[in-house]
Amino acid sequence: MDIQSGTYYWPTTMPSPPIYPQLTEDLNCDVLIIGGGSSGAQCAYYLASHHLDVVVVEKNLIGSGSTAANTALIQYAGEKMFTDLINSFGEDPIVRHIHLCNQAINDIEEAQTICSTPFEFRRKKSLYFASTDDDLIKLKQEADFLLKHDCPIAMWDEATISSHYSFSKAGAILFEQDGEINPFKFTHALLEYAHTKGVSIYENTSVNGMTCQHDQVNVRTRTGHNIHAKRVIIASGYEGTDIRKEPNTSFVSTYTVTTKPLHRFNGWYERSLIWETARPYTYIRTTTDNRVIIGGLDDPTNYPEARDSKLINKRNKLIKEFNKLFPHLHVEADFASSAFYGGTRDGLPIIGEYSDYPHCYFLFAFGDNGTVYSMILAKLLAETIVNGPPSDSKLYHSSRPLITKNKKASSPLS
Numbered sequence: 001m002d003i004q005s006g007t008y009y010w011p012t013t014m015p016s017p018p019i020y021p022q023l024t025e026d027l028n029c030d031v032l033i034i035g036g037g038s039s040g041a042q043c044a045y046y047l048a049s050h051h052l053d054v055v056v057v058e059k060n061l062i063g064s065g066s067t068a069a070n071t072a073l074i075q076y077a078g079e080k081m082f083t084d085l086i087n088s089f090g091e092d093p094i095v096r097h098i099h100l101c102n103q104a105i106n107d108i109e110e111a112q113t114i115c116s117t118p119f120e121f122r123r124k125k126s127l128y129f130a131s132t133d134d135d136l137i138k139l140k141q142e143a144d145f146l147l148k149h150d151c152p153i154a155m156w157d158e159a160t161i162s163s164h165y166s167f168s169k170a171g172a173i174l175f176e177q178d179g180e181i182n183p184f185k186f187t188h189a190l191l192e193y194a195h196t197k198g199v200s201i202y203e204n205t206s207v208n209g210m211t212c213q214h215d216q217v218n219v220r221t222r223t224g225h226n227i228h229a230k231r232v233i234i235a236s237g238y239e240g241t242d243i244r245k246e247p248n249t250s251f252v253s254t255y256t257v258t259t260k261p262l263h264r265f266n267g268w269y270e271r272s273l274i275w276e277t278a279r280p281y282t283y284i285r286t287t288t289d290n291r292v293i294i295g296g297l298d299d300p301t302n303y304p305e306a307r308d309s310k311l312i313n314k315r316n317k318l319i320k321e322f323n324k325l326f327p328h329l330h331v332e333a334d335f336a337s338s339a340f341y342g343g344t345r346d347g348l349p350i351i352g353e354y355s356d357y358p359h360c361y362f363l364f365a366f367g368d369n370g371t372v373y374s375m376i377l378a379k380l381l382a383e384t385i386v387n388g389p390p391s392d393s394k395l396y397h398s399s400r401p402l403i404t405k406n407k408k409a410s411s412p413l414s
Contacts, residue, residue, distance in 0.1 A: 002304035003238055006311060006337030008068040009258040009291070010184035017188050018195075020062065023202040023225055029055045031385060032219055032229035034207055035236035036060075037067040038183055039363050039374040041190035043233050045111065046382035048197035055227060056191065056199060059206035063187040066237045069339045071256055071295045072186070072371055073273050073285055074108060074179035075126055076101030079368045080347035081142045088346055093395050095149055097348065100392060104375035105179055108186075115193045119185035120288050126273035129161065129172035135277040136171045143173050152176040166267025167325045178273055180285055183371065210243075212358045231385055234352075235363040235378075238342045246352055246398065249366055252280075253299045253307040254341040255314035259331040261290040267326060274325070282321045283368075292331055294318040298341060311338045342366040349373035351380065352398040362398075 011017075031047055033040045036058025047054045058064075076098055085094045112121045130136040143155040154174045162168040195201055206222040210232070219227040234240045241249055265271050265286070275283040280298035287293065297314050301307045315336040322331060344350060344366050352362030361381050365373035380393045394400060 003066060004069050004337055004339035005304070005308045006069075007335040008337060009287075009293075009335040010068050010070070010182060011063070013182055013289075014185055014188065017062065017184075018192060020201040020203045023057065023205040023221055023223070023227075026226045026228075027055060027200075028228045029053045029200075030229070031055070031231045031233065032057065032217070032227050033233045033235055034219070035234065035240075036062040036187075036191070036201070036203065037065045037235070037237055038063070038070065038187045038371055039235035039237060039365055039378065040233075041187040041194070042374045042378035043235050043363065043381060044194035044199050044201075045190040046378050047385070048194040048199050050382065050386050052385070054194070054199045055229070056194070056201045057205040057207065057221070057227070058201075058203050061203050062191060062201070063184045065239075066339065067183050067187050069256060069337050070183040070371065071283070071285065071293050072181045072183040073126070073275075073283060073368075074105055074121070074124075074181055074372060075175065075273065075369055076105060076178070076372060077128065077175065078347065079279075079343065081138065083138070083142050083145050085347050089348070089395075096392065097395060098149065098151065100376050101369065101372050102177070104372045104379070105177070107375055107379070108181065108371070109179070111190065115189040117185060117189035117192055119189045120182040121179060121186075122288075123177060123179050124273050124285075125270055126175045126178040126275065127156075127161075127165070127172050127269070128175065129169040129274070129276050131276045131278035131281070133170050139171055139173060139277060146173070164269035165325070166328060180273065181371070182288070186371075210357075210360070212356075212360065214358075217359050230359065232360045233363060233381055234360060235374075238340055238366075240352075240362050240364060241342075244352065244354060244357060244362055246350060246362070246364055248344050248346060248350060248398070249342055249364060250345055251302065251340050251342050253301040253310075254295065254339055255297050255299075255311065255318060256293065256295040256337050256339070257315050257318045257333045258287075258335040259292045259294070260334045262292065262329060262331065263290070265329070267328065282318065284322060284325075291334070292322065294322050297321075307338050307340070311336060314338065343368075349377055349396055350398050351377055351393055351396045354398065
């Protein structure tokens with residue numbers, strides 16, 4: 001799959017990352033993780049402390065895939081409102097999902113205190129504004145639901161927004177406990193930690209095929225070596241669907257601009273994350289070296305050539321969208337990329353277990369909160385491998401049923 005193209009900011013922030021060898025021999029292990037991006041790193045991080053023989057293989061260099069293009073807004077709210085998800089899954093499961101997302105953000109924050117390499121995690125407020133007056137009713141319903149379950153949010157009216165920002169909107173939810181990270185440093189930090197705990201990591205080691213047997217999986221590399229694993233986690237992002245199609249996933253094209261550094265951010269309350277109710281939508285964040293990342297303007301284009309041909313035009317449109325909010329802040333594009341973006345049709349990420357791939361787990365943390373979702377799924381998969389599947393894994397399992405009953409739920413932050 002031709003996932004992305006363009007120029008990428010995050011790798012420039014770590015010009016001399018750790019280097020790992022290519023696999024040059026056959027191996028036996030307890031768990032093989034296929035994929036050296038953030039999802040694979042999160043799996044390795046959680047498995048590292050369980051006295052298992054764990055191996056990670058990456059076909060290129062660590063963090064060189066979707067991780068390099070990840071805009072890394074760390075949020076628990078996603079593209080589909082929770083009040084819409086309730087219609088498919090019921091209230092109790094979605095309240096539990098919110099709790100797990102919040103816990104995942106806490107776990108990311110904790111990881112920065114554990115790993116030796118900092119990855120620029122910072123707590124951030126995020127403003128989710130109504131793009132049109134018609135969106136305001138749904139936004140208020142969403143805020144009422146979140147407040148009902150003690151989530152740290154506030155519903156802001158037009159006057160409050162305009163007193164904190166250089167723009168005015170009819171209404172917005174202010175999320176108090178979101179965050180942001182450097183996803184490239186995050187991936188390397190987790191893998192460095194796992195490596196110190198005995199996890200073996202190999203770059204430039206591409207998988208050529210798998211044979212699932214009654215007690216193990218035999219994985220072949222393009223260089224002709226074999227890895228015999230008791231369990232395999234396919235954490236290769238969107239390319240996991242090249243191995244096993246998942247009907248609950250879908251793809252669009254998305255675009256990102258990273259600007260040159262700014263000298264001031266006046267009219268931008270606490271440099272918060274900013275996103276909107278429009279679909280497709282635009283989202284904005286800043287970086288520790290004072291750049292602005294502007295992303296979105298998703299397009300239904302499914303062909304890489306057509307996707308990439310629109311990059312210049314989309315780059316310019318993203319700059320214009322930023323200027324609508326901050327006309328007094330002059331930004332100039334420094335990096336721009338186009339990429340495929342995967343989501344799920346029902347709005348939740350997926351732990352894929354399939355009868356034709358025994359002993360294998362597919363981590364499909366698709367959606368606009370992919371880093372948070374990966375943290376949830378990686379933790380659940382580690383628990384599954386060590387102690388058996390926890391009850392929460394049912395919510396994300398590929399065979400999950402849709403629940404329509406809205407039952408009374410407890411606080412997602414309890």
